[in-house]
Each structure stands twice: as structure tokens, then as C-alpha cells.
Amino acid sequence: MALAAVTALGLGTLSACSTxxxxxxxxxxFDVVAxxxxxxxxxxxxxxxxxxxxSLTEPxxxxxxxxxxxxxxxxxxxxxxxxxxxxxxxxxxxxVTQSGAGTKIDATTLTTLEEHGDEVGGHADEHEDEHAxxxxxxxxxxxxxxxxxxxxxxxxxxxxxxxxxxxxKADPDHAADYRKNxxxxxxELGALDTEFKNGLAATKTxxxxxxxxxxxxxxxxxxxxxxxISGLDPESEPSAAxxxxxxxxxxxxxxxxVFYETLVSDKTATTVAKDANLKTDVLDPIxxxxxxxxxxxxxxxQRANLKALQTALxxx
Numbered sequence: 143m144a145l146a147a148v149t150a151l152g153l154g155t156l157s158a159c160s161t162x163x164x165x166x167x168x169x170x171x172f173d174v175v176a177x178x179x180x181x182x183x184x185x186x187x188x189x190x191x192x193x194x195x196x197s198l199t200e201p202x203x204x205x206x207x208x209x210x211x212x213x214x215x216x217x218x219x220x221x222x223x224x225x226x227x228x229x230x231x232x233x234x235x236x237x238v239t240q241s242g243a244g245t246k247i248d249a250t251t252l253t254t255l256e257e258h259g260d261e262v263g264g265h266a267d268e269h270e271d272e273h274a275x276x277x278x279x280x281x282x283x284x285x286x287x288x289x290x291x292x293x294x295x296x297x298x299x300x301x302x303x304x305x306x307x308x309x310x311k312a313d314p315d316h317a318a319d320y321r322k323n324x325x326x327x328x329x330e331l332g333a334l335d336t337e338f339k340n341g342l343a344a345t346k347t348x349x350x351x352x353x354x355x356x357x358x359x360x361x362x363x364x365x366x367x368x369x370x371i372s373g374l375d376p377e378s379e380p381s382a383a384x385x386x387x388x389x390x391x392x393x394x395x396x397x398x399x400v401f402y403e404t405l406v407s408d409k410t411a412t413t414v415a416k417d418a419n420l421k422t423d424v425l426d427p428i429x430x431x432x433x434x435x436x437x438x439x440x441x442x443x444q445r446a447n448l449k450a451l452q453t454a455l456x457x458x
Contacts, residue, residue, distance in 0.1 A: 169194045172313045175217050177226035177234045178205040179430045180292035181249060183440050185225055188306050188323045192316040196221075198234060202432045204405045205230060210237040218243050223312055225249065225305065230289040245312040250289065252304030253297045258288035262358035263348070263367030293427060294359035295338065295444070299331040334444060338364050341448050346456030349395040351388060351420075353402045353411045356427040366455070371400075371410055380410065389418040399454035401425035404434045423450050 171194040176182035178199035185195045198214050199205045210233045218224055218241035226234050227249045238246055291297040306324025310317035342364045350361075355370035369388060371380045380388075391397070399421045402411035408422065415422045426435060428443050436446035 172309070172316070173220065173222045175214075175221040175224050175243065177224075177231055177238075178208075180298075180428060180440065181225045181227060184298075184302055184305050184327075185223075187327045188302065188309055188320055190319060190323050192313065192319060193309075199231075199430060201430050202405065203430065205429045209233050215241065223247060223309070227289050227291075229287060245308060247305060247308045249291070249301045249305070250287075253291050253300040255287045255289065255291065256359070256362075258355055258358040261367065261369055262288075262355065263361040263365070288355070288358050290356045290427065291359055292440075293357055293444075294363050295331045295335040296363060297359055299328045299335075302327050302331065330441065334441060335363075337445070338448055341452055341457070342366065342455070344457065345452070347396040347398075348455065349391070349397050350425075350451065350454055351392065351397055351400045351414070352425055353400075353406060353408075356403070357425065366451075369397075371414055380414075385414055385417065388414060392418050392420060396456075397454075398456070399423050401450070401454070403427050403429075404432060405429055421454075423454060425450055 172189060172192050174185045174189060174193050174195045176185050176195055176197050178197060179201075182195050182197040185193060189195065196217055198210065198217075199208050208231050215237055218237055221241070221243040223245040224238045224241060224243035225247045226238050228235055229250065291301060302324055306320050306327075309320040313320070338360075348365060349367045349369060350357075351369045351371065353370070354372045355368060357368045360366070361368040369391060371384065371388065397420065400411045400415040400418075401423055402408040402425075404424060404426055411422055414420075424436065425447055426443050428435075428440055428447075431438065431443070435443055437443040
């Protein structure tokens with residue numbers, strides 16, 4: 143049995159662990175190390191009382207900037223499961239790959255990722271050829287695989303389903319509870335999807351501006367267009383040509399608001415909004431929950447995002 147346990151840890155896949163796996167991480171529970179808040183939230187909701195969840199990203203820390211410490215590497219070594227979103231945090235990808243975590247769950251394998259650039263949604267489809275001609279390239283070349291799947295309730299539910307199956311396989315003693323908790327969470331995400339669908343069905347404009355391209359999946363899901371000042375990197379600076387393009391587009395499409403987020407400086411959004419005579423507001427990518435967040439968990443902040451979009455887009 144000891145040999146089998148060592149072999150399971152060495153494989154680091156979604157293979158079933160022994161019944162002692164829940165104590166292998168140093169606690170009597172199923173120890174899960176999550177890369178950042180959206181993954182930790184899934185682990186807590188699906189695992190319930192059976193899991194001990196540790197997040198590698200502290201509240202208020204920008205996930206993209208995370209550098210893994212020696213202590214965190216030690217946590218991964220002891221973990222029964224590591225839950226992460228590949229390509230969002232390179233240091234996490236490396237640490238998880240090198241770790242002996244019993245089960246490694248990459249959320250990007252549980253749903254489909256798409257190529258997103260600065261502009262995503264129906265408006266992008268209409269004007270992609272025009273922008274490609276002006277810029278000398280298409281948006282496919284400026285974007286990449288967009289990891290922000292948790293902002294689309296439907297895709298997040300797909301990830302939740304995969305995480306639930308992985309937990310049940312790795313900790314079979316509590317599989318029934320994991321399956322029930324997963325079903326409850328998926329149902330709640332389905333209700334949230336309905337709220338967004340109904341709440342954004344009739345708006346005066348379908349276009350919104352954000353500081354970085356985090357809301358592409360959400361925009362596509364509900365028939366909107368996200369125009370990002372920067373690309374997928376929240377720290378990148380926009381070009382003068384991009385700012386001028388946004389000002390022109392804002393007038394043409396009746397855009398009222400430039401959205402910024404809580405974990406990144408609002409300087410760029412404020413500058414663009416001032417130049418274009420627009421308002422500013424928060425659209426939270428929910429990469430972490432802090433005192434500045436408009437809610438205490440994923441669902442509360444998503445509903446705050448829905449209200450912000452309704453105000454900015456002008457609900458009929």
C-alpha cells in the first residue's frame with residue numbers, strides 16, 4: 143500500500159488516490175492548494191466540510207504578478223490536490239508541474255478556451271476586417287488563449303463539473319458529497335446565467351470599454367462587445383492609436399462608461415474617460431475578494447457586475 147501511495151504521488155495526475163489521501167497533506171481533511179480566488183471558491187463550495195483549501199494568491203494581490211515562495215512550494219508538496227488555471231500565472235504552472243501534489247487539476251482542460259484580442263463580441267465580428275486593414279493585422283495575432291473563463295457562468299459551471307469529478311476520484315470516501323455539492327453549485331451558476339441573460343437582453347448599446355480584456359467570454363455569452371484599452375495583460379499600456387480608436391468608437395456606439403478593476407490602478411481608465419468625456423465605474427474580474435469588492439463572494443460580485451453593466455449600457 144505504501145508503494146502504491148508513493149506511485150500515485152509521483153504520477154501527479156487525476157488518478158484515484160488511496161483512502162488515506164485525505165490525510166496526506168498534513169491535516170485530517172482533503173488538502174487542496176488553489177492558485178487564486180476563482181479556483182479556491184470552487185474547491186470550497188465543492189469540497190465543503192471535507193476539504194482544507196489554501197490559496198497561493200493573497201487577497202488584494204494581482205494574480206498575474208504572483209511569484210511562488212519556498213513555503214508555497216512546500217504546501218504544494220504536501221497537498222492532496224492542486225487546482226490551477228494554466229497560463230494565467232506562469233510561476234504557478236511551473237511550481238505545480240514540479241510538485242508532488244497527489245492530484246493536479248488544470249481548469250483549462252475542463253472547458254474550451256478561445257482566442258481573444260482587444261475587441262471581443264458581436265461588434266468585433268462586424269468590424270474585424272476594417273480594423274485588420276487599418277492596423278495591418280487581425281485580432282487573432284494580437285490576442286491569445288483567454289484564461290478568464292470563470293467570468294462566464296456557463297463555462298465556470300463546466301469547470302466546476304470537472305473539479306467535482308476529480309475530487310470524487312481522488313477522495314472516494316466523500317464522493318457522494320462532492321457530487322451533491324457540485325450539482326448544487328452548477329444549478330446556482332445556471333440561475334446566475336439566467337439573471338445575466340434576462341438582465342442584458344434589452345440595452346441601448348451593446349458595447350462596453352474595460353481596462354483589460356477579461357470579459358470576452360461574458361460578452362460573447364450575452365451578445366455584448368468588450369472593447370479593451372489593453373489586451374489580456376492588465377499592466378500593459380495602450381498605444382495612442384488605440385486610445386484614439388476607442389474615443390471614436392465610444393461616440394459612434396453610445397458608450398457611456400470606462401470600466402476599471404479593483405486590483406489594478408484606475409489611472410489609464412480615468413485618463414481615457416476624461417479625454418472621451420465618459421464616466422468610470424468598476425467591473426470586477428473577481429480575481430480576489432477584498433474590502434473594496436462589491437460583495438463577499440463570487441455570486442455577490444457577479445451580481446454587482448450585472449448592475450454596473452445595466453447602468454452603463456442603458457437597460458430598456
